[in-house]
Amino acid sequence: MTERPLGAQISHMLKDRGVDVIFGIPGVHNQEMYRGIEEAGLTHVLARHEQGAGFMADGYARATGRPGVCYVITGPGLTNILTPMGQAASDSVPMLVISSCLDETAARKGQLHQMSDQRGAGVTVSAWSEEARTADAAYQLIDRALEEFGPGQRHAPRHMQVPIATLTAAAPMFPPAGQTHPTLTCPTDAVEQVARLLERANRPLFVFGGGVAMERDAPVSRYVPEKFAAACFVTYAGRGTVDPEDQLFFGSYLARPESAGIFASADLVIAVGTELAEVDLWRKHLGFDCQLVRVDVEPRVLTDGQLAYIRIRADANAFLRALAAHPSSKKVSGWTSEEVAGFRRKARAEVEAEFPGVARVADALRACLPADTMVFSDMTQFAYASKEIWDMSRPGHWHHPYGFGTLGYALPAAIGGAVARRAQPTLAIAGDYGFQYTCNELGTAVELGLSLPIFLWDNGKLGAIEASMTSAQIAPNAVIAQNPDFGLLARAYGAGYAEPATLGQMQQAVSDAFGAPQPTLIRVTPKISD
Secondary structure: OOEEEHHHHHHHHHHHOOOOEEEEOOOOOOHHHHOOHHHHOOEEEEOOOHHHHHHHHHHHHHHHOOOEEEEEOOOHHHHHHHHHHHHHHHOOOOEEEEEEEOOOOOOOOOOOOOOOOHHHHHHOOOOEEEEOOOHHHHHHHHHHHHHHOOOOOOOOOEEEEEEHHHHHOEEEOOOOOOOOOOOOOOOHHHHHHHHHHHHHOOOEEEEEOOOHHHOOOOOHHHOHHHHOOOEEEEOOOOOOOOOOOOOOEEEOOOOOOOHHHHHHOOOEEEEEOOOOOHHHHOOOOOOOOOEEEEEEOOHHHHOOOOOOOEEEEOOHHHHHHHHHHOOOOOOOOOOOHHHHHHHHHHHHHHHHHHOOOHHHHHHHHHHOOOOOOEEEEOOOHHHHHHHHHOOOOOOOOEEOOOOOOOOOOHHHHHHHHHHHOOOOOEEEEEEHHHHOOOHHHHHHHHHHOOOOEEEEEOOOOOHHHHHHHHHOOOOOOOOOOOOOOHHHHHHHHOOEEEOOOEHHHHHHHHHHHHOOOOOEEEEEOOOOEO
């Protein structure tokens, strides 16, 4: 068939371009996009709310490295998904949101789902938000988005809206896919310069970020520090890029104030694939007083307030591969394993004091997980502590709403990750308050038959906000809410439920949940006994 309604052609084109799954909710305004889904061979995941659909697409994209695609309706469908789009933009996650829009809004008022500037709303949380008024424009925008989601680029959502009449109208066949051959190389002279600096440095220090974590199998970042006798930190998103057993690995403790002293003692700092953002450091500057080398694909990062001496615009792993292949090396380090271990002990003690009761539970949870478990966490004290004390053995296996910091992320994102990883273990970690933002997506997880453990840390309040208010000498207010009976809630959706009394029972419940035919909500409180 060479001609179909454009809505159907869009689904066929996405399938042709390698898209397998669509997340979304059908409505009268976007139903034409659903005409071609089954015929094209796409899988559609029905969310309970567009916010959930967006987080599912985010989780799918983080799990696969491929874009998550959403279909939403005009007006509220788009506004509901803006929060997940903002999260994806903050964390460099590829997401394509396709919405319908009204045919005309200037002369006609009072229409269903009408907004004064729907495209303008979309652009606030995306790289671009465009309207396709013809089939050719829609095809070009889809190919543009997918091309921009390619390797070696910083990602952010793209939004395309199509007028309802255009979706309904007959459209010619989309053009065949072209072939792109991305160049993921690094300038030889830049690698040479950095290698010479590393040879001369006594205390070189690497920082690896989420850009390095994009390479999940045998990441070369595990070999470069040893080659040059360097110490290293990782950002939260960069966890797993360094062997946890490396004796010169400072961990993911960048946010600890004492880490500034470590950087002050370095004589060369190399930051690879990281923005060194506020949510990485919780201070304005790393603390170094030496030369800084920045490697990133984003010019804005290279010219930020950290004032890099050498700026290399390149893919993070392309740079590291070139550096690993360079003939120079260094075997004697000015760092000692004793000072690294001492820093880590002190940093962990600070985390344990800041988040009482979390560390022992996190250690027990980590011990019972299969090695290839992918974790999706929410904005909760349990995750805040775990991001520092929980070393990852593999990169790209812990996903968190780092930058935008939205609540309600974990469950739907884990659903998206589990859809992408049907034969592999996926875990959601949420707090009692944030879970209720998107707990309706339990219905989706049950509907899909996902073997998904949902670890619910229930301290009965907004614990982090209470602590922040207290430290600011504000009497804690509005930090305690009436929680539901989580067991009844889980069972109402058809999910499993466990409320372990001991850490051993918790570990057994998690292990059982990985083999269950439906998701399992596992409620754990700070009072759980050893």
